[in-house]
Amino acid sequence: MFDVVSVDSQNDEVFEPLGTKRKFWYRDGDRRMLFKAEERGTGEDWAEKIACELCTLLGLPHVHYELAYDVANEKPGVVCESCAPPPVSLIHGNQLMLARDSSYPSTQNNWYKVQAHTVAAVAEVLGMVHAPTALWMDNVPGGVSSALDVFAGYVMLDAWIANQDRHHENWAVLFDGVALALAPTFDHGASMARNLSDEERHDRLMTNDKGRRVGPFARRAKSAFYADATQTRPMGTVEAWRAFAIKAAEAAQIWLRQLEAIDGPKIEALLVQVPPSRMSQVCRDFTRRLLEENRRRLLMEEDQ
Ligand SMILES: Nc1ncnc2c1ncn2[C@@H]1O[C@H](COP(=O)(O)OP(=O)(O)O)[C@@H](O)[C@H]1O
Ligand SMILES: [Mg+2]
Known part of the structure; x- marks a missing residue:
């Protein structure tokens, strides 16, 4: 446990x-x-x-x-x-986006409707900051070097765990008084469809209705990124990953190989460590299926 x-x-x-x-x-x-x-x-x-x-x-x-x-x-x-103990400070994505473009709606707190939170603009901002400092890079696979390379990994994580919450206050950089470096990823509490009822989980696992199964459910996950600022709908989580993967092509392949190595038994070994008072058996089963489904979608050339 x-x-x-x-x-x-x-x-x-x-x-x-x-x-x-x-x-x-x-x-x-x-x-x-x-x-x-x-x-x-x-x-x-x-x-x-x-x-x-x-x-x-x-x-x-x-x-x-x-x-x-x-x-x-x-x-x-x-x-x-805290990942920002003084004198280090944390600066959120919205502030960086505002520094790049003074018309950016940085105070908009209907976070999922910020059409200017585009892949291109975020990638441009990331091009101006360093990768996380050495303290955070211990485990990062070789070949992943820039802030954008690392951030692409955050976006792949989001698609894997169905995290719809990567809005402009859920990514940040750390400022040590001299340089800006991408912050470690944080705030994943809204992922893995954690708020479904156990009844619904059971139903989606057992149903004969194909449209209600875990697969179609997984494909509904939306990111907080937009393909461009004229779009009215945010990109899907896998769609956002594919867009960042084009911008950080070598790193994207490295992240996918990391994901490929994490099979069902490795996930199960984690899920069983959550006390049953916080996670029921059906919740565990559903979560494993959701993670497997999203992993499969990420590892396939096309999202099906
Ligand atoms: N480990 C941390 N180090 C520094 N600041 C943090 C850390 N965790 C959270 N914060 C700050 O608190 C804010 C809210 O925390 P977050 O985990 O995003 O919670 P919520 O789920 O309520 O959005 C973050 O946007 C960030 O400013
Ligand atoms: Mg948050």
Whole structure:
């Protein structure tokens, strides 16, 4: 089983205003830690933890999450360490996009409708920043070197785990006072269809109705990227990956080989480590199928 870190919300120092969920920062020795509560029973805790472990298997620079429990409020959640301890600061994608184009709607918080969040514009911004610093690059496969190369890996992860949440405040760079470097990937709690009911999961696994099965369901996942700013609909998650894969062609092949090496048993070995109180058996079965389905789509030439 994964460890569950005990946290006491009475030791909170600051509430984190960004994002949608209740969360607070506290100190653990010299480390600044963020607790993200899972208050609504929508599985964001296990999704965040599993996504983190999948990042490790892929070799992606990522914020490390542990399952956690707030003893004062009796709430489950996850904890992570800050990737931007002072004097380092974190600058979100929307600020970078605004610096590139002063008409960019950086304050638009209907995140999935930001048509200017295009693959081309994001790639251009990434062309102006460094790859993550050495601290984050330990596990990254050889041949992946630029910020765009690494980011393509984040977009492949999103397609694999059905993360529809890579909006302009869910990617960032770190500024150490001298240079800008892509931040590790963070905030994957909304992935893997974590908020479906177990009834629906069961139904989609067992149904004879082909249109309701996991395959067609997986193909509905939308990214927060647009093919160009005139489009009214965002790209699908695999479609967005293919667009970034064209821009970082060599790295894309390397990421696909990383993905290919992660088979069903490796995924199962992670899923069984989530305590059953946080993830039911049907949820585990459905999640494995969804990951297998998306992996298959990514590894095929055409998305079918
Ligand atoms: N590990 C971290 N290091 C530094 N800042 C973080 C970290 N995790 C989250 N944050 C900050 O908190 C914000 C909200 O956290 P996030 O994980 O995105 O939660 P939500 O799911 O509510 O959007 C992020 O946009 C970022 O500014
Ligand atoms: Mg967020």
